[in-house]
Amino acid sequence: MCPRLPEGKTFQIIQSLLFNSLQIRYSRINGTCWQGQTQQFLQGVFKMEAMLTVEKLSGGYQRQRPVLHEISFSVNKHEIVGLIGLNGAGKSTTIKHILGLMEPHSGEVRIAGKTWSESGDAYRQSLAYIPEMPLLYEEMTLWEHLELTAMAYGLDENTFQTRAEELLKEFRMQKMKSWFPSHFSKGMRQKVMIMCAFLVQPDFYVADEPFVGLDPIGIKSFLDRMVEMKHQGCGILMSTHILATAEKYCDRFILLHEGRILLQGELSELREQAGMPGADLDEIYVQMTKEDDDGE
Amino acid sequence: MVNEKELWSKRRSDYWSMAIKYLRLIGNSGFLFTIYLLFVFGSYYYGQFLDWLPASFPATLFFTALLTWLTTRGRVRTFVKQGDLFFLSPRERKMSSYFRAAVFYSWLMETLYVSVVFLILAPLFLDRISPSGALLLAVLLLVSGLKLWNLAAGFEEQRIQDKHSYFFHTLIRAGLNGVALYALFSLQPVWFIGILAAVFIGLYAGYYRRLAAAHSLKWERLMRIEENTVMTFYRIANSFTDVPALQSKVRKRGWLSPLFRLATYRQQHVYRYLFSRAFVRSNDYFGIYLRLTLLGLLFIYVVRIDWGRWFIVALFAYMTALQLETLKQHYATAKMVELYPAGEKTKLASHQFWLIVLGLFQGMIFGLFAFLSINVADGFLVFGLTLIIYGYHLLIRLPKRYRAS
Structure with missing residues (x-):
């Protein structure tokens, strides 16, 4: 009963031209026919490349007490994936593993097909990180933060100058160019981290609670940029508690609970898996984590 | 209650x-x-x-x-x-x-x-x-x-x-x-x-x-x-040992910014860039450097016993180098540095670079002062002595410290 989708080169060209409208279309089709198989569907038909693949990752600070239990997921090009879960669910640990700051007990993390131990600097080159707590150098001005980041990622000086000026303007930080972090509010500090990430323009972004402390204009600029990057072909993994925003901007979700993936997929798939048709992300989230409490 | x-x-x-x-x-x-x-x-x-x-x-x-x-x-x-x-x-x-x-x-x-x-x-x-x-x-x-x-x-x-x-x-x-x-x-x-x-x-x-x-x-x-x-x-404690809790005020010291020109825009210069800012602006690295240098000058001027003066020069050069060594720890806990696709390998070289620059400068000041207050020969001797101390520090002691961590 399902309509056959066209395959082959022609279709891929159409797809790349009409990416947005097609996306709406296939998600509708998906809702009726390809439930639960979106990922294979995307990778098979659209030849979507995975930006990040996490394979059966187990990890944590102590071997005896792993925080993550064999989690697997992927983030593709042209995709924003929301990583959601309660405090202590393992989101930050997952992110540390992705960044290569922690080594997995078992399983592996690949960015653009390479693990950190295989490629080191090239791995780091292809990702930018926006941390939950802004990590700034207290002895460096805003401009120097940008300059150092550009230097570290090997941007040429002209590109750096133009991009930096653009970002400063967009995030309304031109006046604070030569300020030191001690004069920044929490939101301004967060903006510095965000600007550093967008300055590098890597293929893959990891954002950990990027909205905390941002003013509405900052949030809008951030989200607009994210969408722009997505259209340019970047993959984005975003951890957040602000589910309304996540629902609006993320293509897929990973619901993490106590180190395991409870649900993953598009919103329609989450609804299906949770058996809650028509529910929004908030409701699914509360329900899924509540059931678990009752079970214990 | x-x-x-x-x-x-x-x-x-x-x-x-x-x-x-x-x-x-x-x-x-x-x-x-x-x-x-x-x-x-x-x-x-x-x-x-x-x-x-x-x-x-x-x-x-x-x-x-x-x-x-x-x-x-x-x-x-x-x-x-x-x-x-x-x-x-x-x-x-x-x-x-x-x-x-x-x-x-x-x-x-x-x-x-x-x-x-x-x-x-x-x-x-x-x-x-x-x-x-x-x-x-x-x-x-x-x-x-x-x-x-x-x-x-x-x-x-x-x-x-x-x-x-x-x-x-x-x-x-x-x-x-x-x-x-x-x-x-x-x-x-x-x-x-x-x-x-x-x-x-x-x-x-x-x-x-x-x-x-x-x-x-x-x-x-x-x-x-x-x-x-x-x-x-x-x-005070930090002059003798590393104090991890130390997070002191940042001072701009704009007049020292010409020093930053030595860290030009290059990927290999990430640590050179970082160290220059740390030295000039934070943790009083510069303050200690300045104080030790001035104290050294005072002793060169006051002490009229030759061997005593040489000993003091070596001592102060050594103490300054020891203080500069603590720069190594400055970014040890900075998470963003770890994420950069460049860095770690160039850290030692960058640290050595600044030791050379600052050692040369201190040696020249010491030497010049000894030349003015004693004689030419003593000036050269004091200059050489300072360089030897720094040379030991940056070629032998520092790499050892880096290997140890």
Whole structure:
């Protein structure tokens, strides 16, 4: 009963031209026919490349007490994936593993097909990180933060100058160019981290609670940029508690609970898996984590 | 319910158990030997200095000025912590026993500092003001009393929100101290001193107590005072050992920015860039470098025994290099550095680079100064000696330290 989708080169060209409208279309089709198989569907038909693949990752600070239990997921090009879960669910640990700051007990993390131990600097080159707590150098001005980041990622000086000026303007930080972090509010500090990430323009972004402390204009600029990057072909993994925003901007979700993936997929798939048709992300989230409490 | 007295003693003992660890490290380091050396040289030159000092030297004014500063400065140490702003501030009216203990504790500590100054200045006092040791002791006791008054008054003063008014109060206090100390060091009769004391006590009871009744504690200010005290201690301790908790103020020092040009825009220069900013602006790396260099110059000028001077030059060069070595730790906990696709490999080279630059500069200053105050040969010798010390440091010691971590 399902309509056959066209395959082959022609279709891929159409797809790349009409990416947005097609996306709406296939998600509708998906809702009726390809439930639960979106990922294979995307990778098979659209030849979507995975930006990040996490394979059966187990990890944590102590071997005896792993925080993550064999989690697997992927983030593709042209995709924003929301990583959601309660405090202590393992989101930050997952992110540390992705960044290569922690080594997995078992399983592996690949960015653009390479693990950190295989490629080191090239791995780091292809990702930018926006941390939950802004990590700034207290002895460096805003401009120097940008300059150092550009230097570290090997941007040429002209590109750096133009991009930096653009970002400063967009995030309304031109006046604070030569300020030191001690004069920044929490939101301004967060903006510095965000600007550093967008300055590098890597293929893959990891954002950990990027909205905390941002003013509405900052949030809008951030989200607009994210969408722009997505259209340019970047993959984005975003951890957040602000589910309304996540629902609006993320293509897929990973619901993490106590180190395991409870649900993953598009919103329609989450609804299906949770058996809650028509529910929004908030409701699914509360329900899924509540059931678990009752079970214990 | 928290018992304020117990809370106080717990806070105090917590602080001291931490401080003792650092003090022990300082005691074990070779630096004490340097102090001893300075003491030996110092006491020899002190006698000569007193003979040289002209009779017209205004000793009374000198003592008054120095001690006015010593008595006015210094605030009550309260050991308050960040969390207190939330947890203790609702109980502040019930905490008078806690803060009384704080005033008393600070008084003991400050009296100790004042006593050390008195010990150092005793020869000058006995030589120029009065040869009576008993009088010196009596003056010390009175100064200590004045210090207590200052701490108690200064504590009530911190309740004043407005910055200008707060500063003005401190200024008035300094003026009062000046008058009282001048009376002391110009050896006014006892009844006069007695009247002064009565005025001070009256002022405290009539004015400062009222401030306490009218204004709330300014917890953030108390926290800042506490923070500064701890920082001062850490900074001293940091000259001997690494203090991880040290996060001091950043100073811009714009006039040193030409130094930054040495870290040009290149991927390999990430650490060079980082180190340059750290050295110039934070943790007082530059301050220590400058102080050690100036002290070195002073010794080159003063010490007329050749081997003594060379030894001092080597010692100061070595101490400076040791201080610069701590730059290595500066970015050890910076997470973003770990994420950069460049860096770690160039860290040692960048560190060495700055040691070369700063060593060359120090060597040149030392050499030039030795040339001007002694002769050409000594100038070259001192320059060479400094370079040898730095060379050892950056070619042998530093790589070893990097391998160790």
